[in-house]
Amino acid sequence: MEPPSLSNRVSVLLPYPFETPFTYAAAQALPPGTLVRVPLGARMAVGAVWSHPPDQGVKTRPIAEILARPPLPKPLMDFVDWVAAYTLSPRGEVLALALKESLLTAPPKRGKAFTFGGADPAHPGPILSAAQAAAAAALRDSVTHQKFSVTLLDGVTGSGKTEVYLEAVAQALRENRQALVLLPEIALSVQFLQRFQQRFAAAPAVWHSELTPAARRETFRAVAEGRANVVVGARSALFLPFPDLGLIVVDEEHESAFKQEDGVMYNARDMAVVRARLSAAPCVLVSATPSLESVENAASGRYTRLDLPSRHGGAVLPQVKSVDLRASPPERGKFLSPVLVEAVRETLARGEQAMLFLNRRGYAPLTLCRRCGHRISCPNCTAWLVEHRSHSRLICHHCGHSAAIPETCPACAAEASFVPIGPGVERIAEEVAALFPVARTLVMASDIITSPKQAAEAAATITERGADIIIGTQMVAKGWHFPHLTLVGVVDADLGLAGGDLRAGERTVQMLHQVAGRAGRAQAPGTVLLQSFSPEHPVIAALISGNLPDFYAQEAAARRPGHWPPYGRLAALIISATDEKLADQTARALARTAPHGPGIEVLGPAPAPYALLRGRFRRRLLLKTAKHIPVQPLLRDWLAQTDIHKSSRIDVDVDPVSFM
Numbered sequence: 288m289e290p291p292s293l294s295n296r297v298s299v300l301l302p303y304p305f306e307t308p309f310t311y312a313a314a315q316a317l318p319p320g321t322l323v324r325v326p327l328g329a330r331m332a333v334g335a336v337w338s339h340p341p342d343q344g345v346k347t348r349p350i351a352e353i354l355a356r357p358p359l360p361k362p363l364m365d366f367v368d369w370v371a372a373y374t375l376s377p378r379g380e381v382l383a384l385a386l387k388e389s390l391l392t393a394p395p396k397r398g399k400a401f402t403f404g405g406a407d408p409a410h411p412g413p414i415l416s417a418a419q420a421a422a423a424a425a426l427r428d429s430v431t432h433q434k435f436s437v438t439l440l441d442g443v444t445g446s447g448k449t450e451v452y453l454e455a456v457a458q459a460l461r462e463n464r465q466a467l468v469l470l471p472e473i474a475l476s477v478q479f480l481q482r483f484q485q486r487f488a489a490a491p492a493v494w495h496s497e498l499t500p501a502a503r504r505e506t507f508r509a510v511a512e513g514r515a516n517v518v519v520g521a522r523s524a525l526f527l528p529f530p531d532l533g534l535i536v537v538d539e540e541h542e543s544a545f546k547q548e549d550g551v552m553y554n555a556r557d558m559a560v561v562r563a564r565l566s567a568a569p570c571v572l573v574s575a576t577p578s579l580e581s582v583e584n585a586a587s588g589r590y591t592r593l594d595l596p597s598r599h600g601g602a603v604l605p606q607v608k609s610v611d612l613r614a615s616p617p618e619r620g621k622f623l624s625p626v627l628v629e630a631v632r633e634t635l636a637r638g639e640q641a642m643l644f645l646n647r648r649g650y651a652p653l654t655l656c657r658r659c660g661h662r663i664s665c666p667n668c669t670a671w672l673v674e675h676r677s678h679s680r681l682i683c684h685h686c687g688h689s690a691a692i693p694e695t696c697p698a699c700a701a702e703a704s705f706v707p708i709g710p711g712v713e714r715i716a717e718e719v720a721a722l723f724p725v726a727r728t729l730v731m732a733s734d735i736i737t738s739p740k741q742a743a744e745a746a747a748t749i750t751e752r753g754a755d756i757i758i759g760t761q762m763v764a765k766g767w768h769f770p771h772l773t774l775v776g777v778v779d780a781d782l783g784l785a786g787g788d789l790r791a792g793e794r795t796v797q798m799l800h801q802v803a804g805r806a807g808r809a810q811a812p813g814t815v816l817l818q819s820f821s822p823e824h825p826v827i828a829a830l831i832s833g834n835l836p837d838f839y840a841q842e843a844a845a846r847r848p849g850h851w852p853p854y855g856r857l858a859a860l861i862i863s864a865t866d867e868k869l870a871d872q873t874a875r876a877l878a879r880t881a882p883h884g885p886g887i888e889v890l891g892p893a894p895a896p897y898a899l900l901r902g903r904f905r906r907r908l909l910l911k912t913a914k915h916i917p918v919q920p921l922l923r924d925w926l927a928q929t930d931i932h933k934s935s936r937i938d939v940d941v942d943p944v945s946f947m
């Protein structure tokens with residue numbers, strides 16, 4: 288008997304950092320998306336047949352196995368190609384976000400069928416207000432059209448945006464299509480999952496980095512086979528193999544957590560819009576404090592805008608006031624002003640809860656020798672070590688390096704001379720314990736609450752009035768609904784403005800507005816106190832007036848003339864090397880070959896703000912172009928022309944969010 292003829296040639300893309308697919312021989316023509324196992328060097332690898340012309344003439348090895356799995360859907364393959372081209376990442380590296388051998392090869396867990404996927408759109412939902420019902424009807428329409436569209440759902444904190452977009456999810460389910468909801472921190476979004484359960488009498492499939500390998504494999508499979516009809520996930524859920532995606536919702540669309548900062552650097556908010564377009568599905572962006580990008584897209588008519596201008600159920604927006612720290616300073620060595628302390632006292636006396644917000648983990652951000660001024664910094668990073676008294680250690684928040692507080696100063700040999708400078712949440716908790724010894728306090732920070740279970744317990748404790756004072760980092764700003772919380776105190780409202788990058792003001796407004804939005808969400812009205820040394824600053828003024836449209840207009844006026852986003856395009860090149868001279872040399876080589884022309888500007892090279900990070904020296908260049916000039920062709924030519932030493936690395940960050 289003759290062996291089967293291997294006369295067909297197919298391209299197979301492998302989930303490793305290769306730019307193009309490899310050519311293999313096959314006994315039959317295989318449609319794009321087919322999952323196959325192929326030899327790669329001395330080992331075997333799983334990949335996907337790709338729509339790419341195979342190499343002719345070269346000697347090819349045969350495909351080893353065709354996997355009996357649903358093929359990758361075409362919109363997902365198009366998405367992989369699109370993301371690779373946009374972010375200048377090797378196509379195979381992007382495929383690795385969608386396809387991993389570990390998701391396919393191990394057998395499904397026996398005895399435990401997939402129980403997600405049973406979300407029931409006919410289950411009675413909550414009663415919506417007239418404004419909510421109108422917005423929900425508009426979103427349902429966009430789902431029914433089965434066409435690409437983008438809607439910005441802008442609703443004040445507590446307006447019930449979730450209930451509105453869950454009606455769009457319900458509509459996708461009625462049409463037997465799948466829906467994807469992206470959340471910035473899904474592992475901690477316990478209250479969202481409860482609301483979902485109430486609406487649909489079932490839990491959604493979830494997708495995030497905390498899943499066990501078995502749950503990951505089973506969810507991947509259930510999505511591919513269409514059994515999971517709703518997925519709630521982190522940014523990587525965009526790469527799941529939905530055969531029939533009918534809706535994407537991006538909740539808290541302004542969040543910088545949607546930006547992936549290593550490997551393939553993509554912004555899941557923007558890529559969700561692309562994924563929806565390639566799937567002919569509507570995309571809904573949701574926020575109480577939308578990004579200036581989305582506000583502009585709505586103003587120019589590219590996006591439809593829906594507003595929910597008031598709180599649900601008769602609750603009113605909190606009153607926001609500043610506390611001028613120059614006029615009402617805290618006691619020496621303390622951080623809460625008498626005005627804030629008194630407000631907390633009154634709140635507790637009424638039997639209500641107070642929250643103190645400081646976006647800084649640990650006890651103190653800086654440890655200093657009081658005799659010579661020596662500061663303890665990380666040996667691997669341009670950063671001070673942060674004291675974590677709960678662990679009795681100094682810890683670097685960038686590389687994890689940790690050390691004990693030295694008994695003698697390495698600079699001046701003084702003994703026991705180190706003192707903590709500035710507060711973190713642990714230090715605020717200490718101050719609160721001294722001021723309110725009887726009050727029950729609860730600290731919420733990412734190094735203290737590390738699992739969905741702990742987040743759920745903390746949320747339940749607060750809701751059931753098991754805590755009087757909540758002290759937290761940005762973790763407390765996320766969509767929480769605590770009905771008995773009426774006072775929010777922001778310990779340092781100026782903190783986020785110090786960095787001074789492009790979006791420092793916008794980000795501070797967004798974060799503090801979100802924190803403020805935790806106050807007074809039920810019957811009792813809420814108050815927010817912002818401690819600040821410059822209450823006249825436009826950011827603080829915007830928070831006090833609550834006039835966000837005015838703030839957006841100011842931001843727009845500041846960014847438009849210089850072609851800063853969203854009125855121009857940006858890409859960052861981050862050069863790094865373990866050798867400082869090599870980092871400088873590579874940065875200078877790039878500067879010499881930088882693109883130029885009308886509407887094109889290159890800034891730098893300059894040492895990155897973290898000039899040393901995890902043991903690598905870092906330099907930055909920034910390419911800025913007018914909006915009509917795409918950055919990708921310029922970057923491709925630029926990198927191709929430059930002679931780059933192989934032990935230096937260049938990371939390309941298109942649409943950078945972080946400038947560190």
Ligand SMILES: [Zn+2]
Nearest residue numbers: 656659696699
């Ligand atoms: Zn010293």
Ligand SMILES: [Zn+2]
Nearest residue numbers: 665668683686
């Ligand atoms: Zn470090």
